[in-house]
Amino acid sequence: MSDSDTALVARVIASDDRGAFELLVRRHQSAVRNFLRRLARNDVERANDLAQETFIKMYQGLHTYRGSAKLTTWLFRIAYHTFLNDQRGRQATDEFSEDEHGSVADTTAHTTDTLDVDRALERLPVRQRAVFDLHYKKGMTHSEIAEALELPLGTIKSDLVRGHEKLKEWLTGGTHEQTA
Amino acid sequence: MSKPHDSIEAALRASEPPLADDEFSANVLARLPPRRRSTNAARKWTMAGSAALGSALTLALAGPLEAVVASISPWSIPPAVLSTVAVLTVVALPALLVLYTERTDR
DSSP states (O other), rough: OOOOOEEEHHHHHHOOOOOHHHHHHHHHHHHHHHHHHTTTTTHHHHHHHHHHHHHHHHHHHHOOOSSSHHHHHHHHHHHHHHHHHHHHHHHOOOHHHHHHHHOOOOOOOOOOHHHHHHHHHHOOHHHHHHHIIIIIIIOOOOOOOHHTTTHHHHHHHHHHHHHHHHHHHHHHOOOOOOOO | OHHHHHHHHHHHHHHOOOOTTTTTTHHHHHHHHOOOOHHHHHHHHHHHHHHHHHHHHHHHHHHHHHHHHHHOOSSSOOOOHHHHHHHHHHHHHHHHHHHHHHHHHH
């Protein structure tokens, strides 16, 4: 049986076990990189750099991890804040640009596939992208997302509702609305 | 009609393909800070080594040291006291060094 996250964390803290840390990275790298790709609007190189930074911050902060939350919840929190810090550092706006990304509504009629939805998700503001990814792709509960993103539970719920409304509008050819 | 909504929901719930590790984990490990020293092991070895060294030096130098002290001191100092002082000095110095380095590592 493979070691639990908690057991691996304990080995890293107790004896700086790099093998245990490598197992943690291997176990969670795909989820973290996919999450950051979603936030970075599929900028693969940027997402990989931020994912590396996330795991290094995780290593440096492992002694502060108390195990009250799941390791993944804590890890996504680090990833989210790492992305936000990077975003602040770049002076680029986070607003969707029609010139860059094109319109999604006019490419669909009533058949909605994953690619359409992925493109539409890119139009959402970063926080809503994070909430949608953690909920639908990572299967996290509302409470876990609230804990990971350090946001009130109500904000998570309203982000999901509003995000759904926007996606439905964009993907079924409704009127375009400026993203906030 | 809920068909568009259902298809959006289904697409949202579609699982994402797992990403191959390739060199990702290796790159993360390469960027980690240097492995921290095992202070517990270092402390044990330093103390044991200095105790052994102190004992050996005391054994070798107790006789000549007693003669030197006796020639310059107006009081007669027993060899056992001299040995104890010598051992404590040789053990205490590395111990203080260990404590100091641990404090500066924090």
